[in-house]
Amino acid sequence: DGKHHFGQGLITYANEKVVNWITTIADSFRVADDMGKLRMQFSAFHKPLFSWKGSYVVSQVGAERAVTFDNGLDGSVAEDCFFAMHAFRDGYTFNFIEGEMWEKSPFTLWDFVQQRKRWVQGILLVVHSKHIPIKNKLLLALSCYSWVTMPLSTSNIILAPICPLPLPVVIDVICAFIAAVNIYMYVFGVLKSFSLYRLGIVRFFLCIGAAICIIPFNVCIENVAVIWGLVGKKHKFYIVNKDLRPALTV
Numbered sequence: 001d002g003k004h005h006f007g008q009g010l011i012t013y014a015n016e017k018v019v020n021w022i023t024t025i026a027d028s029f030r031v032a033d034d035m036g037k038l039r040m041q042f043s044a045f046h047k048p049l050f051s052w053k054g055s056y057v058v059s060q061v062g063a064e065r066a067v068t069f070d071n072g073l074d075g076s077v078a079e080d081c082f083f084a085m086h087a088f089r090d091g092y093t094f095n096f097i098e099g100e101m102w103e104k105s106p107f108t109l110w111d112f113v114q115q116r117k118r119w120v121q122g123i124l125l126v127v128h129s130k131h132i133p134i135k136n137k138l139l140l141a142l143s144c145y146s147w148v149t150m151p152l153s154t155s156n157i158i159l160a161p162i163c164p165l166p167l168p169v170v171i172d173v174i175c176a177f178i179a180a181v182n183i184y185m186y187v188f189g190v191l192k193s194f195s196l197y198r199l200g201i202v203r204f205f206l207c208i209g210a211a212i213c214i215i216p217f218n219v220c221i222e223n224v225a226v227i228w229g230l231v232g233k234k235h236k237f238y239i240v241n242k243d244l245r246p247a248l249t250v
Contacts, residue, residue: 003093003095004093005087005093006093007042007094007096008053008096010034010100011101012103013104013193019107020106022214023107023109025186025214028186028190028192030189032189038052038053038096042096043095047088049140051081052084053080054080056103066090067087068083073235074128074129074131076235077121077234081123082122085129085132085140106240107241107242109221111240111241112221113224113225113228116221118229118238120226120230123140123144124234127141148230150219150222151226186214187208187211187212191208
């Protein structure tokens with residue numbers, strides 16, 4: 001409508017030919033994230049409170065040139081995140097676009113891990129950047145550190161049965177609620193991404209079941225990415241290959 005400088009909408013990953021079913025179903029969580037967190041922040045507040053995704057960016061030319069993607073090393077690993085925080089700092093506004101972008105999930109598990117590792121490293125660089133005020137990146141920082149501390153929370157799966165601690169019922173309820181929301185997000189992502197007409201009812205429900213079964217795998221992948229991201233070189237940009245065409249030799 002021209003009222004806002006930047007916009008973003010829903011990104012889905014299961015359109016046309018699915019190259020890797022594991023990574024595609026694992027990315028169904030991100031579809032729900034778009035329809036929940038990102039849609040809320042853009043529709044209600046018109047601000048990238050938790051950042052945004054660089055694969056679906058609609059912008060006014062003048063605003064994009066003013067903010068610029070040329071933000072040095074720290075702003076070049078998760079360049080979309082730094083751009084959003086930079087624009088947020090300078091008072092630009094955002095809106096949610098009622099339109100869908102088709103994207104492909106990584107074709108290999110190696111690329112999948114590398115992609116997550118780069119996100120962790122890049123967002124940490126943004127959170128620690130002196131160029132972005134705390135007031136603009138506070139919610140991003142909370143989100144980032146909840147991700148970075150994932151290995152600690154995941155370790156409770158093993159440690160809790162070994163060393164059980166008495167906890168108030170309210171803590172158990174909160175933990176159960178968080179787990180239920182995460183499961184729901186995977187299921188919702190599949191419902192939003194896959195076509196019942198194209199897959200048929202049997203394969204469609206198999207995808208829903210696979211989304212639930214793939215959660216432990218995705219948790220392991222995220223933990224590996226976090227640990228690797230924390231100890232690895234922060235300014236390395238890994239390019240995920242999403243081109244199915246054979247390489248041309250000239």
